[in-house]
Amino acid sequence: MVATVxxxxxxxxxxxxxxxxxxxxxxxxxxxxxxxxxxxxxxxATAVQDTxxxxxxxxxxxxxxxxxxxxxxxxxxxxxxxxxxxxxxxNANTLNTNVSFSWGLxxxxxNTVNATPPxxxxxxxxPVLAILTGLTSNTTYHFRLKGTNAAGTSNGVDLSFTxxxxxxxxxxxxxxxxxxxxxxxxxxxxxxxxxxxxxxxLEVYNNxxxxxxxxxxxxxxxxxxxxxxxxxxxxxxxxxxxxxxEQAVYKIMVNK
Numbered sequence: 001m002v003a004t005v006x007x008x009x010x011x012x013x014x015x016x017x018x019x020x021x022x023x024x025x026x027x028x029x030x031x032x033x034x035x036x037x038x039x040x041x042x043x044x045a046t047a048v049q050d051t052x053x054x055x056x057x058x059x060x061x062x063x064x065x066x067x068x069x070x071x072x073x074x075x076x077x078x079x080x081x082x083x084x085x086x087x088x089x090x091n092a093n094t095l096n097t098n099v100s101f102s103w104g105l106x107x108x109x110x111n112t113v114n115a116t117p118p119x120x121x122x123x124x125x126x127p128v129l130a131i132l133t134g135l136t137s138n139t140t141y142h143f144r145l146k147g148t149n150a151a152g153t154s155n156g157v158d159l160s161f162t163x164x165x166x167x168x169x170x171x172x173x174x175x176x177x178x179x180x181x182x183x184x185x186x187x188x189x190x191x192x193x194x195x196x197x198x199x200x201x202l203e204v205y206n207n208x209x210x211x212x213x214x215x216x217x218x219x220x221x222x223x224x225x226x227x228x229x230x231x232x233x234x235x236x237x238x239x240x241x242x243x244x245x246e247q248a249v250y251k252i253m254v255n256k
Contacts, residue, residue, distance in 0.1 A: 001031035001057070003045035011049035019044055023061045024094045026123075035061035036094050036123070067093040069147035073156030074209040075238045077249045081137040081164040086113075086130045088145035088156055088209070092120045095149035101130045103143035107158050115145070138165045159209055164247060175200075175248045177241060183255035186230035190241070192223050204229065205238040212237075229254075 003014045016027045023039025033043050044056040074087040086101045098119050102109035115128040128145070135141065141163070145156035178191040192200070200220070204213040204227075212232065218225045218241075229237075232254055239250045 001027070001033055001043050001045070003031065003055070005047050005049070005053065011047070013048040014045040015048060017044045017046070018042070019056060021058065023064075025059065025061060033059060035059075035064050037066060038062055038064045066095060066149075066151035068152035068154045069093055069095070069097040069099075069149050071099075071145045071147040071154045071156045072208050073143070073145045073159050074207075075159060075203075075205040075211075075240065075249075076143065076161040077238075078131075079161050079163060079247050079249075082135045083131065083133045084135065084141070084161055084163065086115075086132065086143050086145075088115070088128050089125050090115075090120050090128055090145070090147050091125050092122055092147070092149060093151070094121065094123055095151060096121045097147045097149040099128050100146050101143050102146055102155075103132065103141055105139070105141060107142050109142065109144075112146075135163050137163050139163050157209060159211075162242075175241060175243060177248055177250070179239065179250050179252055183253040185256050186232045186254050187226070187228045188252060190218070190225045190227060190239075192220060192225070200225075200241050200243045202227065203240040203242070205240070206232075207236045 005012050016031050018025050018027050019042040021040035023041050024036040025041045026034045027043055038061055040058055040060050042056040042058050047053040070091040072089045076084045076086055078085040090099050099115040101113050101115060104110040113130045115130050120126045140160055142158055142160045144158050147154050176193050180189055200218045202215045202218055203211060206212050213229055234254050234256050237252050239252055241248045
């Protein structure tokens, strides 16, 4: 797209935007329009010098293939003896997408809960969640994220979590730890400063919800465990510490 601002002596710089019609497109700062879905959309140019000066042109798009949503299941958080928060992300690929979690005692699930938010649209990667209550203590549950739009249904990977034992929960000091350095190159320290600190298990998930590391009975010397995940790529990771009646969830940034 090319825009001309009159009079010719005026600042010729414009800001491009798209006004959806029956279809959807994107536009670059230089005015390059890319079709996303079939239908019509308006490419709008607004003068930088005077934002009240603008004009638009309708564009008709065809031969675009609608896409099912892109969904990612992420690790569960806030796990207690009888509850947990399920997490994930959704890219609706422009189409209105209904979002839910399937969950149950195995990968057959058997239960469905609407996500929050229950529907998303556009092309932005949107975080979603669902809070489960009334679960059985010391029990493993499976779950995955599901998104459905006019182009089809997509399911995230299957993940699982185990509820806490619920034994003596009120008598335990909450598990607390410091993780350092932040950011790090994949090697970091976990300093235990609260909770029993005994027989702790470690799980690490990447930002796509995949478990990349797990260790039973951490080797804790002087209250500190040294974890070496090198050479994991740069990115955001979820670290989960679990013990008898204890759990703590942390985020770490690996930056190389």
